[in-house]
Amino acid sequence: MILLSGGSGKRLWPLSNDVYSKQFIRLFRREDGVYESMMMRAYRGIREAGDAQITVATGAGQVSAIRSQLGDGINICTEPCRRDTFPAIALAAAQIKRRGAGDGDMVISCPVDAYVEEDYYRALHALGRLAQDSPAQLTLMGVQPTEPSEKYGYILPKSRDEISAVASFHEKPSPEDAAAYIRRGALWNSGVFAFRLGYVLEKARALLGSDDYDALLAAYANLPQISFDYAVSEKEKSICVVRFSGTWKDIGTWNSLADVLHAQSIGPTQLDTNCQNVSVINQLDIPVLGMGLKDTVICVAPDGILVSDKESSVRLKTQAEILSSESRYAERSWGTYQVLAADRNGVTRRIIMPAEKRMRYHSHAMRDECWVITSGVGEVLFDGKRRLVGPGDMIRLPRGVKHRLAAKEDLTLIEVQTGDYFGADDRQFFSEEDAAE
Amino acid sequence: MILLSGGSGKRLWPLSNDVYSKQFIRLFRREDGVYESMMMRAYRGIREAGDAQITVATGAGQVSAIRSQLGDGINICTEPCRRDTFPAIALAAAQIKRRGAGDGDMVISCPVDAYVEEDYYRALHALGRLAQDSPAQLTLMGVQPTEPSEKYGYILPKSRDEISAVASFHEKPSPEDAAAYIRRGALWNSGVFAFRLGYVLEKARALLGSDDYDALLAAYANLPQISFDYAVSEKEKSICVVRFSGTWKDIGTWNSLADVLHAQSIGPTQLDTNCQNVSVINQLDIPVLGMGLKDTVICVAPDGILVSDKESSVRLKTQAEILSSESRYAERSWGTYQVLAADRNGVTRRIIMPAEKRMRYHSHAMRDECWVITSGVGEVLFDGKRRLVGPGDMIRLPRGVKHRLAAKEDLTLIEVQTGDYFGADDRQFFSEEDAAE
Numbered sequence: 057m058i059l060l061s062g063g064s065g066k067r068l069w070p071l072s073n074d075v076y077s078k079q080f081i082r083l084f085r086r087e088d089g090v091y092e093s094m095m096m097r098a099y100r101g102i103r104e105a106g107d108a109q110i111t112v113a114t115g116a117g118q119v120s121a122i123r124s125q126l127g128d129g130i131n132i133c134t135e136p137c138r139r140d141t142f143p144a145i146a147l148a149a150a151q152i153k154r155r156g157a158g159d160g161d162m163v164i165s166c167p168v169d170a171y172v173e174e175d176y177y178r179a180l181h182a183l184g185r186l187a188q189d190s191p192a193q194l195t196l197m198g199v200q201p202t203e204p205s206e207k208y209g210y211i212l213p214k215s216r217d218e219i220s221a222v223a224s225f226h227e228k229p230s231p232e233d234a235a236a237y238i239r240r241g242a243l244w245n246s247g248v249f250a251f252r253l254g255y256v257l258e259k260a261r262a263l264l265g266s267d268d269y270d271a272l273l274a275a276y277a278n279l280p281q282i283s284f285d286y287a288v289s290e291k292e293k294s295i296c297v298v299r300f301s302g303t304w305k306d307i308g309t310w311n312s313l314a315d316v317l318h319a320q321s322i323g324p325t326q327l328d329t330n331c332q333n334v335s336v337i338n339q340l341d342i343p344v345l346g347m348g349l350k351d352t353v354i355c356v357a358p359d360g361i362l363v364s365d366k367e368s369s370v371r372l373k374t375q376a377e378i379l380s381s382e383s384r385y386a387e388r389s390w391g392t393y394q395v396l397a398a399d400r401n402g403v404t405r406r407i408i409m410p411a412e413k414r415m416r417y418h419s420h421a422m423r424d425e426c427w428v429i430t431s432g433v434g435e436v437l438f439d440g441k442r443r444l445v446g447p448g449d450m451i452r453l454p455r456g457v458k459h460r461l462a463a464k465e466d467l468t469l470i471e472v473q474t475g476d477y478f479g480a481d482d483r484q485f486f487s488e489e490d491a492a493e
Numbered sequence: 494m495i496l497l498s499g500g501s502g503k504r505l506w507p508l509s510n511d512v513y514s515k516q517f518i519r520l521f522r523r524e525d526g527v528y529e530s531m532m533m534r535a536y537r538g539i540r541e542a543g544d545a546q547i548t549v550a551t552g553a554g555q556v557s558a559i560r561s562q563l564g565d566g567i568n569i570c571t572e573p574c575r576r577d578t579f580p581a582i583a584l585a586a587a588q589i590k591r592r593g594a595g596d597g598d599m600v601i602s603c604p605v606d607a608y609v610e611e612d613y614y615r616a617l618h619a620l621g622r623l624a625q626d627s628p629a630q631l632t633l634m635g636v637q638p639t640e641p642s643e644k645y646g647y648i649l650p651k652s653r654d655e656i657s658a659v660a661s662f663h664e665k666p667s668p669e670d671a672a673a674y675i676r677r678g679a680l681w682n683s684g685v686f687a688f689r690l691g692y693v694l695e696k697a698r699a700l701l702g703s704d705d706y707d708a709l710l711a712a713y714a715n716l717p718q719i720s721f722d723y724a725v726s727e728k729e730k731s732i733c734v735v736r737f738s739g740t741w742k743d744i745g746t747w748n749s750l751a752d753v754l755h756a757q758s759i760g761p762t763q764l765d766t767n768c769q770n771v772s773v774i775n776q777l778d779i780p781v782l783g784m785g786l787k788d789t790v791i792c793v794a795p796d797g798i799l800v801s802d803k804e805s806s807v808r809l810k811t812q813a814e815i816l817s818s819e820s821r822y823a824e825r826s827w828g829t830y831q832v833l834a835a836d837r838n839g840v841t842r843r844i845i846m847p848a849e850k851r852m853r854y855h856s857h858a859m860r861d862e863c864w865v866i867t868s869g870v871g872e873v874l875f876d877g878k879r880r881l882v883g884p885g886d887m888i889r890l891p892r893g894v895k896h897r898l899a900a901k902e903d904l905t906l907i908e909v910q911t912g913d914y915f916g917a918d919d920r921q922f923f924s925e926e927d928a929a930e
Contacts (some may be wrong), residue, residue, distance in 0.1 A: 069782070212517055216569025328812055330805060341834070343797045343816050345506070348805025349789075356798060359778045361791075365798050368767060379780050396833035397778070397843050397907070401884060402867035404841065404907050406834050424885045428909040430839035448861045448911040449840060452887050468509045470834070470841050472865040472907045474885040 057180070058133075058148045058165040059098055060141060060247075061122065063289075066376035067308050070360035071337070073383045078307065080121045080387065083337065085318050096125050098168045101177035115147040118391045121387040125327065128389070130154075136276045136401070141165075141247075142287040143272070143279040146260035149253055150269035159254025162188050165284070167247045171316045175302040183298050186219055187250035193294040195250040196222070199241025200301035204234035207306065208355030209245035209285065211297050216241045219368040222295045229311070243297060246304060249284060259288055308371035310335075310353045310362070323356070333366070339385075358394045359382035391463070393471075403473040409434070414462035417486045425453040432467035437488065447448045458486050494617070495570075495585045495602040496535055497578060497684075498551040498559065503813035504745050508774070509798035510820045516605045517558045517746065517824065520774065522755050534560050535605045538614035550585040558824040563665060568592075573713045575608060578602075578684075579724040580709070580716040583697035586690055587706035596691025599625050602721070604684045611633045611740040614647040617685065620735050623656055624687035630731040633659070635680025637738035641671035644743065646682035646722065648734050653678045659732045660723070660756070680734060696725055720910070745805035747772075747790045747799070760793070770803070776822075795821035795831045827852045828900070830908075840910040846871070851899035854923045860912030862890040869904035873897075874925065895923050 072078045079098075082091040092100070095112075102108050111131040112122055115138050122132055125348075133148040143166050152163065162184050179197065187195035198211045210226045213220035218302065225245070226237055234242075257267035264279055266272055271310060272279070289295065307313040314335035321327065323338030325344045338344045338356040346354060353361040353369055364372065379397050384395035391409035398404070409415075409432075417437060429449045436443045436451055438459045445461075453459045455475060461467070500514050509515045514533075519528040529537070532549075539545050548568040548648065549559055554916050559569060570585040577713050583601050599621050616634065624632035635648045646664045650657035662682070663674060670680075692703035703709055709716070744750040751772035758764065760775030764783040775781045777792040783791060790806055792799040797816060801809065815904055821832035828846035835841070846852075847871075854874060861917065864873075866886045873888055875896045882888060882898075888895045892912060898904070 070779075159747075193641065326812065326816060328808070329803065330802075338798075341836075342507075342821065344800070345797060345809075345812055345816060346800050347809065347812060348802030349800060352786075352800070352801055356799075358779065360782060361775075361793060363781065363783050363786060363789070363791055365767075365785030368765065371765070372782075372784065375763065375782055375784060379763060379782060384779065396841060399778075399867075399905075401866075401905065402907070404833060404843070406841070411811065426863070426887045428839075428857065428863045428911065430836075430909070430911055450863045450887065450889050450909075468838065470839070470907075470909045472867070472909075474867055 057100060057110050058145060058152075058163060059095075059102075059110060059112045060144060060165060060167045061095060061112050061118055062138070062141070062144070062167065063169055064210075065373065066241050066379075067373050068310060068313060069372060069379070070355060070362055071339075073359060075117050075383055076121065077118065077169070077387065080118075080125065081405070083313075085321065091322075093125060094171065095122065095168050097172075098166070099126050099130075101172075101174060101181060102322035105177035106181035109152075111148050111152060114143045120389045123389040124387040124392065125129045127265035136273065138281075139276060139279050140281045141284040142259075142282045143264065143276065145249075145284055146256060146264055146267070147269070147276070149256040150260065150267055150272050153253060153257060153267070154269045157253055159252065159257065161253045162250060163253050163256065164248065164250045165201050169306075169308075170246065171303070171305040171307045172304045172315075176300070176304060177420050179298075179300045179302065183248065183250050188309065189377075190219065190296055191294070192221070192296040193251065193255050194289060194296075196289065196297045197246045197248035197300050198248075198294065198297040199357045200299060201234075201244050201306045203242075203244065204217060204231045204238055206231055206234060207308075210234065210237045210241060210242040211245050212237055212242045213297050213299075217299075219296055219298045222297050227285075243299060244304070245285065245299070247285075249289065256288075263287055298380040300420070310355070310364065310372065311366045314353055314366065335366075346350045386403075389413070391467075392429045396470075398478075399476065403478045405471045405473075407467075407469050407471055408469040409461065409469075411463050411465050411467075415460040417458055417460040418483050419458045419486070420453075420455055420475075420482050421484070422455060422477040422482050424455050424471045426474075427451045427461065428470045428472075430468045430470060433464040434467045434469075435462045435464060440474045451461050460488070494539060494545045495582060495589075496532075496547060497551045497581060497599060497602060497604045498532060498549050498555055499575070499578070499581070499604065500606055502810065503816075504810050505747060505750060506809060506813035506816070507646050507792060507794040507799055508776075510556050510796060512820060513558065513745050513823065514555065514606075514842065516564045517555075517562065517889045520750075520759065520788045522752060528759075530562060531608065532559065532605050533598045534609075535603070535614075536563050536567075538609075538611060539617060542611070542614035543737060546589075548585050548589060557826045558649035560826040561824040561829065571621065573710065575718075576713060578721040579696075579719045581703065581712065582686075582705070582721055583693060583701055584709050584713070586693040586707070587704055587709050588695060590690060590704070591706045594690055596694065598690045601685065601687045601694065606743075606745075607683065608740070608742040608744045608750075611742045613741060615739070616735075616739065620685065620687050623735055627656065627733060628731070629658070630688065631726060631729045631733075631734040632656075633726065633732065634681045634683045634685035634687075634737050635734040636741045637673075637736060638675050638679070638681050638921065641675055642681075643668055643671060644745075647671060647674045647679040648682050649674055649677060649679045650734050650736075656733055656734075656735045659734050662727050664722075677751045680736060681741070682722065683737070684722075686726065686884075693725075700724055728775065747792070747801065747809065748803045751790055752924050772803075826850070827885055827905075827928065831905075835915075838911065840915045842908045842910075844904075844906050844908055845905075846898065846900035846904040848900050848902050848904075852897040854895055854897040854925045855920050856895045856923070857890075857912075857915040857919050858921070859892060860910045860917050861892050862896075863911075864888045865903045865907045865909075865911045867907060870901040871904045871906075872899045872901060874899070897925070901924050 173322040321336035324343040758773035761780040
């Protein structure tokens with residue numbers, strides 16, 4: 057199974073931004089109270105619904121967030137740059153082949169940016185079984201439409217059976233045309249494709265010049281920017297579609313996201329009784345009070361605060377582009393941080409490291425750092441020396457000194473950076489083996 | 494001149510709270526771009542409009558904020574507890590007498606919680622001169638009403654002259670009665686009184702049993718809780734009122750405050766073109782984006798975030814009472830702080846100390862502290878030893894160790910507290926002379 061983790065943007069600002077895509081936002085409450093992202097839901101849901109080897113296909117900027125959310129054991133196929141879905145799927149297929157899969161093995165490619173429920177993951181596994189038994193080269197998942205939306209692509213099947221040959225594709229039709237297609241049994245194109253590994257490798261040879269992982273990787277920046285639908289599906293004659301009629305929602309805007317949240321508000325919030333149709337997500341630890349509001353979405357996050365009429369929120373992208381893109385929250389492979397304060401003289405961050413996570417051994421040329429541990433136990437490696445640290449311990453890290461922190465237990469600390477420059481590129485990495493000498 | 498700095502409450506939450514009253518909020522932009530509070534405006538305005546010795550009458554909780562805003566040289570008459578305006582004015586009068594004033598000296602008592610402009614301060618000085626020349630014992634300032642509001646007290650003068658004897662008082666009448674009074678020339682009671690010092694001291698002897706500062710101070714908790722209007726004005730026969738027709742507005746609610754701000758938004762804010770009648774005050778350093786909002790007030794402050802329909806905001810007090818009253822921003826005599834993060838394991842604060850300010854020498858029993866200087870130059874006194882500190886310097890302050898910081902230049906630092914308890918009462922003070930031994 058290939059999970060396509062693409063896209064980035066500001067349609068869900070201030071939760072999503074250029075480096076933190078919507079699939080990573082932890083908004084969905086599991087029964088045990090833990091909040092999961094769509095990425096975490098997809099990974100868990102697919103594994104709970106059946107056996108599957110999962111590869112996440114993504115850009116370099118998302119690798120840290122994926123490891124943070126899914127663990128270090130996850131297979132990631134990292135695109136050197138973004139080239140739309142066909143090159144991404146081809147590269148992942150070549151990597152799967154490299155790991156020993158055979159040309160006859162069934163592969164399902166699935167985007168992770170739609171809101172779905174448990175039945176969807178069962179349907180993915182069923183799709184694989186149906187595709188396995190089908191004579192068609194390519195099997196798509198079509199979603200039963202709930203409205204004649206002009207946002208989606210439509211697949212017109214030849215019959216109304218659970219699995220049917222495809223008659224035609226219709227990308228983003230007018231609402232009138234969409235309604236007509238729906239009357240004729242059309243389905244939304246979910247972007248889910250099932251195929252044998254050899255099928256896509258053959259397409260890669262034909263369209264990209266190679267099916268070899270290293271060759272594709274090396275040539276990646278020069279590959280055509282082309283979608284799987286355009287490159288493959290719409291040209292394939294041996295193609296069928298499987299009908300899915302459970303929950304599947306694009307949550308590309310605040311308006312649609314608010315619809316699928318389990319509660320009117322997440323985070324410390326109080327709404328008076330005159331509030332109607334108000335949704336609040338508050339990620340800071342100060343309370344939000346809403347009074348007399350109607351049809352409003354409020355989102356409070358480290359990067360900023362959005363207050364919008366729900367209808368207006370669909371136009372967010374344009375507005376948010378104007379705002380600074382510097383993100384104050386990030387998920388790294390070693391944990392998460394939130395910028396608490398920043399000016400030209402210093403940056404203060406709260407860092408949370410789960411047990412067993414560790415930073416890479418590194419130094420900075422232009423800034424001094426200071427760590428104050430507020431909870432948990434960790435091990436500092438500092439200029440070759442190791443030291444256990446706990447609550448109240450303070451570690452001064454002058455510029456030039458090599459350092460890293462490893463969490464023995466869940467660890468929280470405050471980091472204060474002072475100096476001349478605080479960019480992420482002021483980091484030099486070293487191997488810990490050097491330190492041991 | 495006595496400036497009455499009273500009141501506290503949550504009508505302007507999250508800017509005002511139980512310890513930080515509305516007169517201290519820095520919302521009014523001076524021509525040079527500096528933001529002033531109503532307290533700062535009143536102090537500057539009165540001094541620019543003429544000669545005056547100023548005493549601020551206030552409760553103990555406000556002394557730090559007053560010194561921070563008006564400087565250490567200001568005369569403050571501190572009430573041990575709140576007992577309404579008559580005991581407050583009597584105590585301040587007794588203190589003024591103690592400092593050498595004579596019974597014949599003219600005193601003006603003026604609250605600082607109304608929004609006014611320059612002409613008001615000139616009118617205060619003029620009131621003093623008119624009262625000086627008047628045979629009346631007590632001279633009030635009456636404000637020309639702009640609407641038949643039921644929020645105010647009304648003074649009905651005997652004539653429509655600039656200065657007139659008072660016919661009657663009418664506290665918070667119905668709008669119909671208010672309109673009738675206004676047709677007969679009634680004025681709003683601004684709470685400003687002019688009198689000779691001896692007059693109020695005589696009232697203090699009669700009503701409070703003494704006119705001696707020490708005696709009043711000692712007995713303060715047992716004094717009656719009674720307003721100057723009720724105790725004195727409404728009973729006085731020899732009383733007149735001076736007409737003022739400039740700007741004078743109660744800004745007790747967000748709705749009225751928004752009316753007097755110089756701009757639609759203060760702080761980093763972006764509103765789309767569909768926003769109508771939206772006011773934003775943003776005191777955090779993350780941006781606010783408003784889209785498609787109408788008649789809305791947004792206030793973002795260290796204590797919380799308010800988003801309210803303007804009409805609904807008048808009911809704020811009740812809602813805000815439910816929210817935690819713990820304040821994350823405070824003004825102390827040595828500077829200001831903002832809590833950046835707080836949980837049971839630690840508190841992180843950004844501290845700003847203007848040049849020449851210093852903390853008192855103190856220690857904590859239950860917490861360790863760590864200071865990281867991000868800008869400026871200061872002197873740390875630490876366990877008797879002095880040390881100059883600047884950007885990047887880190888000072889570890891284990892529990893029990895005496896310490897203080899003094900700013901040589903404007904100083905900014907991050908303080909991280911770790912330990913078991915972070916209450917303001919965990920402080921023991923010492924004299925710096927002990928340290929020098």
